[in-house]
Amino acid sequence: xxxxxxxxxxxxxxxxxxxxRRRVLTGVCLVVAGTFLFSTEYCRGADAGAAAPxxxxxxxxxxxxxxxxxxxxxxxxxxxxxxxxxxxxxAVPGKGEYAGIPINELAKAAADAFDxxxxxxxxxxxxxxxxxxxxxxxxxxxxxxxxxxxLRVEADAGQQTRLLRFGQSQAGTVEASxxxxxxxxxxxxxIASPYGPPMRIPGAxxxxxxQVSTDSLLPGLxxxxxxxxxxxxxxxxxxxxxxxxGGRQLLVLSSRFSDPEYxxxxxxxxxxxxxxxxxxxxxxxxxxxxx
Amino acid sequence: MKWRKWNTAWxxxxxxxxxxxxxxxxxxxxxxxxxRLHEDYQTRLTGPEFVDxxxxxxxxxxxxxxxxxxxxxxxxxxxxxxxxxAHYLLLGPWGIRISPVMDEKSGQVSAWRVSGAMDRxxxxxxxxxxxxxxxxxxxxFAGYSVGHWxxxxxxxxxxxxxxxxxxxxxxxxxxxxxxxxYFSRHDQDLTVTAVIEDPTYLAAPYVMSxxxxxxxxxxxxxxxxxxTPEEELxxxxxxxxxxxxxxxxxxxxxxxxxxxLPKSATHGGPATMFPEFVRQxxxxxxxxxxxxxxxxxxxxxxxxxxxKTLMCKTGP
Numbered sequence: 347x348x349x350x351x352x353x354x355x356x357x358x359x360x361x362x363x364x365x366x367r368r369r370v371l372t373g374v375c376l377v378v379a380g381t382f383l384f385s386t387e388y389c390r391g392a393d394a395g396a397a398a399p400x401x402x403x404x405x406x407x408x409x410x411x412x413x414x415x416x417x418x419x420x421x422x423x424x425x426x427x428x429x430x431x432x433x434x435x436x437a438v439p440g441k442g443e444y445a446g447i448p449i450n451e452l453a454k455a456a457a458d459a460f461d462x463x464x465x466x467x468x469x470x471x472x473x474x475x476x477x478x479x480x481x482x483x484x485x486x487x488x489x490x491x492x493x494x495x496x497l498r499v500e501a502d503a504g505q506q507t508r509l510l511r512f513g514q515s516q517a518g519t520v521e522a523s524x525x526x527x528x529x530x531x532x533x534x535x536x537i538a539s540p541y542g543p544p545m546r547i548p549g550a551x552x553x554x555x556x557q558v559s560t561d562s563l564l565p566g567l568x569x570x571x572x573x574x575x576x577x578x579x580x581x582x583x584x585x586x587x588x589x590x591x592g593g594r595q596l597l598v599l600s601s602r603f604s605d606p607e608y609x610x611x612x613x614x615x616x617x618x619x620x621x622x623x624x625x626x627x628x629x630x631x632x633x634x635x636x637x
Numbered sequence: 638m639k640w641r642k643w644n645t646a647w648x649x650x651x652x653x654x655x656x657x658x659x660x661x662x663x664x665x666x667x668x669x670x671x672x673r674l675h676e677d678y679q680t681r682l683t684g685p686e687f688v689d690x691x692x693x694x695x696x697x698x699x700x701x702x703x704x705x706x707x708x709x710x711x712x713x714x715x716x717x718x719x720x721x722x723a724h725y726l727l728l729g730p731w732g733i734r735i736s737p738v739m740d741e742k743s744g745q746v747s748a749w750r751v752s753g754a755m756d757r758x759x760x761x762x763x764x765x766x767x768x769x770x771x772x773x774x775x776x777x778f779a780g781y782s783v784g785h786w787x788x789x790x791x792x793x794x795x796x797x798x799x800x801x802x803x804x805x806x807x808x809x810x811x812x813x814x815x816x817x818x819y820f821s822r823h824d825q826d827l828t829v830t831a832v833i834e835d836p837t838y839l840a841a842p843y844v845m846s847x848x849x850x851x852x853x854x855x856x857x858x859x860x861x862x863x864x865t866p867e868e869e870l871x872x873x874x875x876x877x878x879x880x881x882x883x884x885x886x887x888x889x890x891x892x893x894x895x896x897x898l899p900k901s902a903t904h905g906g907p908a909t910m911f912p913e914f915v916r917q918x919x920x921x922x923x924x925x926x927x928x929x930x931x932x933x934x935x936x937x938x939x940x941x942x943x944x945k946t947l948m949c950k951t952g953p
Contacts, residue, residue, distance in 0.1 A: 427844050427910050430676045432692035433896060436909075437918055440896070442929035446678035449934070484912035503912070535788030537663070553788030555821070571925070584823045586790070590832050590842060591817055598846045600821075600828040614673045616828065616846035629912075637915055 411494035412512035417534055417554035418587045420497065423628065424487040424597050424619035431615075435482055438462065438570040438636060447573050453608035460572025462635040471633035475504030476524045476566030478575045478603055481617040486628055497530060497556075504633040510558055519562065522577060526563035533557050533584075556585035568603070568613065570635055576607035595621040664789045664822050666749055669859075670849035671732045679932045681730045684805040687888030690905030691898065693808055699838030700904055704889070705880045706807020712873035718864035721756040722778045722801040724816050727831050727845045731755055732852065734861070740765065749784065749791070756864045762793050769796050776812050778864075791820040803833070803843070808905075811837035825851045841907040897926045 428436055431446065444457060465473065475483065485503030492498040497510040510530040520527050534554040536544035546552070561580040568575055584600040597619040602612045674681055690703060711717050726733065731754040738748035738761070745765075752759035758779035769781050774797060781797040795816045803810045814835040821828045830846040833839070873879065881887070892903040899921035901909075908914055 426912060428912070428914075429692040429844055429910055430846070432909070433689075433898070436691070436902075436914060437898070437923055438925050440926035440929055442933045444929075444934050445932050446675045448675065454934070484915055486912065535790075555823075557823075584821070584826075584828070586819075586821050586828070586830075588790070588792075588819045588830060588832075590844075591815070591834065596830070596832070596844065598819075598828065598830050600823060600826060600846070600848050602826070614675045614826075614848050614850075616676065616830075616848060618830075618844055618846055620844075627913075637919065 412530070412532065413491050413494045415532055415552075417532055417552040418556070420489045420556065420585065420587065420597070421491065422489060423622040423625045424489065425622050425627065426482075426484050426486070427596075427618045427620050428484050429618065431482070434569055436484055441571060443571060444569070444573055447568055447613055448610045449573060450608060450610050453574055456574045456608070457569075457572040460574075462570065462572065465572075466635045471635050472504060472506075472524060473565070474567040474570045474635055475501070475506050475633050476575075477508065477526050477528075477560050477563055477581055478566050478568050478579060479570075480504065480506050480508070480525070481599055481601070482615060485631075486622070487619060488625060488628060502628055502630045505630050510556075522562050522564045524564050524566065526560045526581075528558050528560040531557045555587070556583075558583045558585065574608055575603070575605045578607055579603065579605035597621070663746070663786055663791075665737075666735045666791065666820060666822060666827065667737055669732060669734045669852050669855040670827050671852035671855075672730060672847070672849055674730055676847070677728075680804065681728060683932060686895065687806050687891050688886060688903055689806060689892050689898075690804075690808055691892075691902045691909050693803065693905040694839050694841035694843055694907040694910060695808065695905040696838060696840040699809060699835075699840075700906070701883065702809040702838065703807050704883070704886045706809075707879045707881055709870060709873045709877065709879035710807070712868065712870040712875070712877065712879060714866045714868065717866045717869060718756075718778060719799070719801040720805045721758070721864050722798050722810065722814075723757070723760050723780045723782070723795045724803065724810070724814075724831055724833055725757045726751070726753065726760070726818075727829060727847050728804060729753065729755075729757060731757070732855070733849060734855075752861055754859070755862050758863050759861075760795065762791070764791070769794070780816075782818075789821065791818075793818040793820065803835075803838075809838050811835055813837050827851070841910070895926065897924055899923065 433439060434443065434446075442458065444454065447453075449457070465471070480501050480503075481487075483501070483503040485501055488500045488502070490498045490500075492509060495512040497512075499508040499510060500506070501508075506525060508525045508528055510528045512530045512532075532554055533556070534546055534552050536546050559580070559582050563575070563577065563579050565574060565576050565579075567573060581604070582602045586598050586600070588596045588598065590596055599617045599619075601615050601617065603609070603615070604612050679685060688704065690700070695703065710719075721729070734752050734754075736750050737746040738750055739745070740747040747763065747765040749762045749764065750759055751762060758777065760779050760782050762782040762784040764784045764786070767783060769783055774781070776797045776799045778799055778801060780795040782793050782795040784791050784793040786792070795818065796814075798810070798812060798814050798816075800812050801810050802808060810833070814833060814837075816834070817832045819830040821830075826848050827850075828846060828848045831844070833843040833845075835843075889900075892898045893900065899918070901917050901921055902914070908917070
């Protein structure tokens with residue numbers, strides 16, 4: 347083999363190795379780009395109901411509705427499981443029983459002066475069925491989709507209805523009501539990525555929970571013996587569904603109730619519900635301050 | 638050429654790192670979490686009244702055992718730590734501290750350690766795929782816990798618990814208890830829900846849920862003291878097995894006298910957990926008691942405030 351042939355062989359081998367490197371590099375770049383696009387696609391829509399950002403080119407596919415994106419099925423009948431604060435929830439407690447609620451002096455004075463019988467005669471029985479207490483009253487919930495972006499939550503105790511609206515909350519103030527204005531948002535479970543923002547789990551069925559923020563409330567009661575909340579109160583809730591051993595479903599509402607007027611700190615409570623197969627036990631009853 | 642080599646190596650590292658992401662979601666549960674006694678204030682802080690089992694799905698044996706309970710039980714060394722098994726996490730007043738146990742070789746979390754400030758033994762929740770040991774393995778107050786992630790919720794099954802108490806007024810729990818815990822972190826809040834099954838003493842699962850708030854202002858070295866058996870009642874003879882005979886519980890009527898609650902409520906049972914029980918209260922002609930005289934207010938974990946509120950004083 348001549349020196350020229352020998353050197354030519356080396357050059358060819360070097361070209362071949364360079365070609366392999368280029369191919370590998372191209373492949374790696376494609377994988378990285380694909381991974382990036384994949385993860386950003388998954389990240390999109392974690393907050394269901396919020397308008398998805400439109401791409402610069404080509405018409406965007408219609409964003410999925412909150413109903414279509416639901417990571418968990420809340421619809422159906424749920425019965426309250428009263429294992430916590432039993433004496434204060436299942437029955438109307440005696441005067442002065444405020445244990446557990448972080449009330450201030452103003453609240454204590456108002457509760458001490460409260461007369462349930464008078465309040466009921468004056469038409470205020472449903473004050474104990476506002477957003478601050480309605481989920482803790484013993485009873486049943488019937489949850490349905492009012493439309494593609496609104497969950498309707500009916501309570502048979504006191505015959506109340508909460509509407510949980512997905513999407514951007516209406517700007518400014520709205521007229522206060524007993525159940526107030528509730529803005530809902532799906533929180534999709536994500537995995538933490540060491541190289542960027544959290545991602546949704548590729549290939550996995552979405553899992554997650556519902557977050558609900560409520561304001562614009564009429565004054566009401568946190569306990570039927572007269573512990574009040576005021577018109578500046580608000581509430582944040584996380585609605586989680588767990589599957590119990592045996593397959594039955596639990597709905598747990600981790601709730602934080604804030605009221606600058608009557609509470610020293612956020613009041614935290616977790617109403618628990620168990621799913622029922624149908625509405626055969628649905629039993630609407632009027633508001634009452636005696637039961 | 639060197640640049641190309643480095644570029645290739647770097648890109649490969651990124652890709653390999655991405656592909657090796659854990660296939661299941663996990664959130665960081667570690668930290669010090671402060672309790673809030675806003676629900677079940679008395680049960681968790683001072684302890685429930687005697688013979689107050691309302692809302693607990695006791696079966697016949699559970700009720701009989703609970704009614705035989707007397708505080709003189711604490712004179713027996715082997716039972717003095719019995720009220721503090723794993724489920725005391727939700728039934729006690731304390732905050733919790735959670736830390737990961739790392740596998741040094743893989744760099745993955747192999748377990749979560751959940752300790753309490755006082756009384757309760759730390760739970761070790763194994764998340765490395767191992768299974769619980771056989772039924773004859775050692776039973777302790779902490780039990781044996783294995784966990785797995787469902788989305789961002791850590792689902793934990795705890796077994797191998799010793800015979801102990803469900804509540805501090807003598808509701809029993811047996812070594813056959815199986816508790817499923819659900820740990821869900823929502824930003825700065827940690828909600829733990831427990832489903833307690835005990836075929837010996839419960840007729841249905843007993844469900845509870847509490848929320849703790851992140852409180853990393855606590856010193857890392859804050860003392861943790863687990864229960865140590867010691868004689869608490871020196872006036873009880875060591876030969877005594879503390880108990881009430883059937884029908885002889887001297888505290889059986891406390892809840893009726895103090896809060897007007899009928900026996901149908903205070904004796905518990907699955908029916909007391911559901912809304913239909915209001916009809917039973919109506920049938921039993923329940924009326925609210927008069928002015929509250931003790932444990933009237935209440936609120937927080939701050940000791941000074943707790944003392945104030947036990948005296949029913951509220952403050953800013």
